[in-house]
Amino acid sequence: MNLTLKIWRQKNANDKGKMMDYALSGVSPDMSFLEMLDVLNQELIEKGEEPVAFDHDCREGICGTCSLYINGRAHGPQTRITACQLHMRSFKDGDTIYIEPWRAKAFPVIKDLIVDRSAFDRIQQAGGFISVNTSGNTQDANAIPIEKEHADKAFDAATCIGCGACVASCKNSSAMLFVGAKVSQFALLPQGQVEATDRVLNMVKQMDAEGFGNCTNTGACEVECPKGISLENIARMNQEYLKASLKG
């Protein structure tokens, strides 16, 4: 396959950045998208040019590190996969492919296609945890009865890998799907009830402080989420927040 790549290049956080064109030939349909970028980078290095910086780690859709906006969609044209799980067979010979970083003020570009997603870490640190006594008398989690429906929903919410595709896809750069998933995964389980009030208040407060936008329920986040996190989690977070605000 012969491709034209239009890639966002930005030297550092202060650089203005611009889209640059690259012609790449001999691309195998069996390559993953990131392998295709590896091939491009090899060519750039051999020509003495700066390779394209992009985030990647596990390359099997689990770590949530890859963050590419491909042809106008987070993680590319396929649904329920991350960019590292995308293969070149999803494209045609002669295609022009746009590759951009996540766009959100709360996710500033560090270099080329790499953005700073530490805002998610700070939200998580604000309350996305449970405090468990580990002194030796901890109750066996399997001994606590949990409704199957709640266990399933908590597990679904916990599959969020924090990649930020929800923020990237949202026209408002809202992080509510991410925060909703993190709040829900604990709110649905008895272990999460103890800190439920503080958790939702603190996580939403941090989310707002990071400068994410307001959710307007377009549903783009749910469609583009590689793990299929449901909008139901945002509704649950809203409920939890209302309850917590009335208590607090």
Place this chain on the structure above:
Amino acid sequence: MSGILNSSIGRKFAMALSAFFLMIFLVMHVSINFTSVFSAELFNNMSHFMGTNPVIQGLMQPILIIGVIFHFVMGFVLEAKNRSSRGSGYAKNAASNNSSWMSRNMLLSGLVILAFLGLHFYDFWIHEMTVKYVEGNMSGLIDQNQPELGFRYYEELRAKFVDPWRVIIYVVSFVLLALHLLHGFNSAFQSLGANNKYVRGLKGFGKIYSFGIPALFIFIAVYHHFAN
């Protein structure tokens, strides 16, 4: 509790509550207007009641105006915040693949509805306020000296829809209202945290409401234009 009003979720709650209030008002408005299609007398009597009842005029009307202003102002505030959160845009963005046109263009449909409200206030509300509270004529009669001529409301309604351009503006505005409601109805439930199997069952009703209410308004305008 005070923090909720300054939070992103609090703003969503406020927007949803004002939306519910306005959606209930639309049902009442279209119900009264629709009486004009089959009974001029009933329409006149209801209009006179609504226009002279002290509770409606002194309490409900100000609440409605505040609700409308709040909904629009909050909409603009949210839009401004959201635009600043986005920063720079994408060179290529395939938003139509993941969200509906209505959901992405609530500001546009809202602005058309706002412009329409300006015309609607000019057509009916300002005239009503002038007659009742500036001229001091609370009779609602076509001619105070000739009470046998009856109330003026039906005649005034008919007169407004003689102009085809006004009817076209009304029709276009109500189409945009339908699109606004099509997203807004379910969005309001979601914002209030109601997204379960029972509420999802309301989606069908939401579509009927979103098309039905504007369709009735359109019918009323077109009916009076051709009945003229």
